[in-house]
Amino acid sequence: xxxxxxxxxxxxxxxxxxxxxxxxxxxxxxxxxxxxxxxxxxxxxxxxxxxxxxxxxxxxxxxxxxxxxxxxxxxxxxxxxxxxxxxxxxxxxxxxxxxxxxxxxxxxxxxxxxxxxxxxxxxxxxxxxxxxxxxxxxxxxxxxxxxxxxxxxxxxxxxxxxxxxxxxxxxxxxxxxxxxxxxxxxxxxxxxxxxxxxxxxxxxxxxxxxxxxxxxxxxxxxxxxxxxxxxxxxxxxxxxxxxxxxxxxxxxxxxx
Amino acid sequence: xxxxxxxxxxxxxxxxxxxxxxxxxxxxxxxxxxxxxxxxxxxxxxxxxxxxxxxxxxxxxxxxxxxxxxxxxxxxxxxxxxxxxxxxxxxxxxxxxxxxxxxxxxxxxxxxxxxxxxxxxxxxxxxxxxxxxxxxxxxxxxxxxxxxxxxxxxxxxxxxxxxxxxxxxxxxxxxxxxxxxxxxxxxxxxxxxxxxxxxxxxxxxxxxxxxxxxxxxxxxxxxxxxxxxxxxxxxxxxxxxxxxxxxxxxxxxxxxxxxxxxxxxxxxxxxxxxxxxxxxxxxxxxxxxxxxxxxxxxxxxxxxxxxxxxxxxxxxxxxxxxxxxxxxxxxxxxxxxxxxxxxxxxxxxxxxxxxxxxxxxxxxxxxxxxxxxxxxxxxxxxxxxxxxxxxxxxxxxxxxxxxxxx
Numbered sequence: 001x002x003x004x005x006x007x008x009x010x011x012x013x014x015x016x017x018x019x020x021x022x023x024x025x026x027x028x029x030x031x032x033x034x035x036x037x038x039x040x041x042x043x044x045x046x047x048x049x050x051x052x053x054x055x056x057x058x059x060x061x062x063x064x065x066x067x068x069x070x071x072x073x074x075x076x077x078x079x080x081x082x083x084x085x086x087x088x089x090x091x092x093x094x095x096x097x098x099x100x101x102x103x104x105x106x107x108x109x110x111x112x113x114x115x116x117x118x119x120x121x122x123x124x125x126x127x128x129x130x131x132x133x134x135x136x137x138x139x140x141x142x143x144x145x146x147x148x149x150x151x152x153x154x155x156x157x158x159x160x161x162x163x164x165x166x167x168x169x170x171x172x173x174x175x176x177x178x179x180x181x182x183x184x185x186x187x188x189x190x191x192x193x194x195x196x197x198x199x200x201x202x203x204x205x206x207x208x209x210x211x212x213x214x215x216x217x218x219x220x221x222x223x224x225x226x227x228x229x230x231x232x233x234x235x236x237x238x239x240x241x242x243x244x245x246x247x248x249x250x251x252x253x254x255x256x
Numbered sequence: 257x258x259x260x261x262x263x264x265x266x267x268x269x270x271x272x273x274x275x276x277x278x279x280x281x282x283x284x285x286x287x288x289x290x291x292x293x294x295x296x297x298x299x300x301x302x303x304x305x306x307x308x309x310x311x312x313x314x315x316x317x318x319x320x321x322x323x324x325x326x327x328x329x330x331x332x333x334x335x336x337x338x339x340x341x342x343x344x345x346x347x348x349x350x351x352x353x354x355x356x357x358x359x360x361x362x363x364x365x366x367x368x369x370x371x372x373x374x375x376x377x378x379x380x381x382x383x384x385x386x387x388x389x390x391x392x393x394x395x396x397x398x399x400x401x402x403x404x405x406x407x408x409x410x411x412x413x414x415x416x417x418x419x420x421x422x423x424x425x426x427x428x429x430x431x432x433x434x435x436x437x438x439x440x441x442x443x444x445x446x447x448x449x450x451x452x453x454x455x456x457x458x459x460x461x462x463x464x465x466x467x468x469x470x471x472x473x474x475x476x477x478x479x480x481x482x483x484x485x486x487x488x489x490x491x492x493x494x495x496x497x498x499x500x501x502x503x504x505x506x507x508x509x510x511x512x513x514x515x516x517x518x519x520x521x522x523x524x525x526x527x528x529x530x531x532x533x534x535x536x537x538x539x540x541x542x543x544x545x546x547x548x549x550x551x552x553x554x555x556x557x558x559x560x561x562x563x564x565x566x567x568x569x570x571x572x573x574x575x576x577x578x579x580x581x582x583x584x585x586x587x588x589x590x591x592x593x594x595x596x597x598x599x600x601x602x603x604x605x606x607x608x609x610x611x612x613x614x615x616x617x618x619x620x621x622x623x624x625x626x627x628x629x630x631x632x633x634x635x636x637x638x639x640x641x642x643x644x645x646x647x648x649x650x651x652x653x654x655x656x657x658x659x660x661x662x
Contacts, residue, residue: 084576084656105580111655112578123573123659127272137577139261184577 029096031192031223032058037090039076050076052246063218065234066227068243074227082115082194083107095191112140116185120197122177124169131165134184155183175206182213195226266590280559283552284599288631290545292607296621298538302531304619309527315490316390319483322519337508338479346503353499355492358386364481365474370435371423378419380463382470390484398430398445406466414445418460439473553642560592560646571650572658585651592643600635604628
């Protein structure tokens with residue numbers, strides 16, 4: 001699975017226009033371009049500012065770790081980056097495309113084609129085989145059955161679970177489940193991988209497996225944004241961003 | 257996302273909860289089966305009754321005397337006139353009654369009929385040969401009396417099947433002699449059995465003889481008990497009835513149609529009354545079955561809502577992976593339609609199967625094809641209608657909220 005051009009289809013004429021009109025960018029636009037992003041829950045006196053004026057740019061091929069204490073707003077940030085939640089204010093360009101311009105259906109297409117999610121709790125669909133779980137995003141993308149089979153097998157092979165394709169989530173260990181989730185996140189060849197505490201529920205051996213998988217993906221040029229509170233995990237990233245009380249703090253570049 | 261995939265998701269979800277799917281379907285299965293069976297029973301009963309009534313004689317109208325309604329004083333008056341042979345003659349007038357094919361004057365009495373040691377009392381009906389088609393009576397063996405018998409005042413009788421068996425056992429009655437109130441009559445025929453007519457007098461115990469013979473031997477040449485009139489066809493039955501009314505009203509001096517001293521009874525009339533009663537009853541039964549369908553439909557809504565709530569997280573995952581709202585809507589809608597349509601088909605199968613069970617009283621349930629079609633369409637409709645709300649709720653869930661739900 002080499003880094004290939006990501007197909008962007010359906011996100012509508014309006015979306016396409018926004019993309020092409022992004023000045024002087026084209027394919028060199030940063031994968032993520034977040035400007036003065038804020039998220040407020042509730043109103044008036046009880047309002048909670050989960051994010052305050054966050055600016056973040058992630059270039060293609062970068063591996064960025066977002067660290068912070070629980071409640072600091074890092075999960076809120078990731079949800080917004082993944083188009084699962086909408087910001088209260090600010091601008092968010094994904095691959096040069098302003099997400100605010102997209103309706104619900106277009107956002108679902110964007111999530112499908114551009115973003116691969118890896119959750120702390122794996123979030124595999126229960127009572128459904130590993131194969132069917134990995135295949136699922138391609139079903140929504142309208143990939144033909146034959147291509148789905150090939151790519152699902154390749155993705156499961158990549159995470160070392162080709163022999164577990166017929167197993168259901170409850171028949172797999174936590175580490176194996178998370179590797180299935182990684183395969184599922186990769187299979188649509190998204191521009192961006194978003195991982196929310198991917199090793200939070202794993203033992204040290206499984207953690208190592210999954211992190212090696214991330215290293216491998218990074219080496220092949222994937223763009224990865226990963227949330228963690230573990231130093232050892234963050235140490236693998238090119239760059240670490242600290243979130244404190246909804247604000248983006250120091251950004252340290254890890255020398256490689 | 258292709259429809260095949262949607263179907264695959266739906267079937268997979270239903271199979272994951274087999275027992276629950278089955279129990280949900282049970283409501284629709286029972287409802288649909290009830291609709292099929294109840295309409296089939298109504299239809300069968302209607303066919304049975306129609307069959308019994310046409311046994312009275314197609315296109316025939318019976319004129320019978322009736323005590324004039326109103327106060328006791330009025331009915332005691334001389335204005336009430338019985339039916340006379342002259343009335344019968346008047347009805348035979350082709351000018352005044354062009355739609356009447358035949359007129360059979362009837363005298364009816366009862367008499368002791370004896371053969372050897374056996375004797376019993378039976379109704380004796382004297383009429384003309386037209387009485388046979390008029391009462392839908394056919395001869396099983398021997399012959400019916402003919403005009404020559406009537407004109408010649410011959411002492412001949414045809415016996416109802418029960419009478420023949422009672423008097424002569426299983427032996428041949430034709431050619432034997434019976435005594436009617438002591439007068440000898442020759443048996444020339446035995447009638448085809450009609451069976452026990454639905455609540456009417458048993459025609460198999462009747463003794464039929466020529467009008468003139470019965471009058472001279474038993475009743476005397478007085479008034480008629482009935483006049484059986486045959487219309488030329490079913491189409492002109494109503495016209496024939498109004499001709500009878502106008503002729504007899506004139507002859508009996510009737511001015512108020514509500515105060516007639518005679519009445520018309522036709523098989524069509526009886527059938528109509530009974531069938532309208534029956535169709536009201538059928539409608540009632542179908543209504544009850546419809547209520548059970550409604551309950552089944554609400555069961556589907558309930559289960560689909562439970563299913564949506566239970567799978568909120570799964571919906572969130574699917575949305576995170578890029579499922580558009582339409583795909584989620586379609587998945588849940590297809591699930592409920594599969595449930596209800598499958599239940600409908602099973603219900604139709606069970607309903608049709610149960611109609612083959614033999615029923616007492618000799619009538620059987622006849623499946624109404626339109627009821628089957630409507631049942632299937634309705635069950636699919638139930639899936640769309642009652643599954644629509646939960647499906648729409650699922651499709652509108654915000655991905656982040658769905659994912660947060662445990």
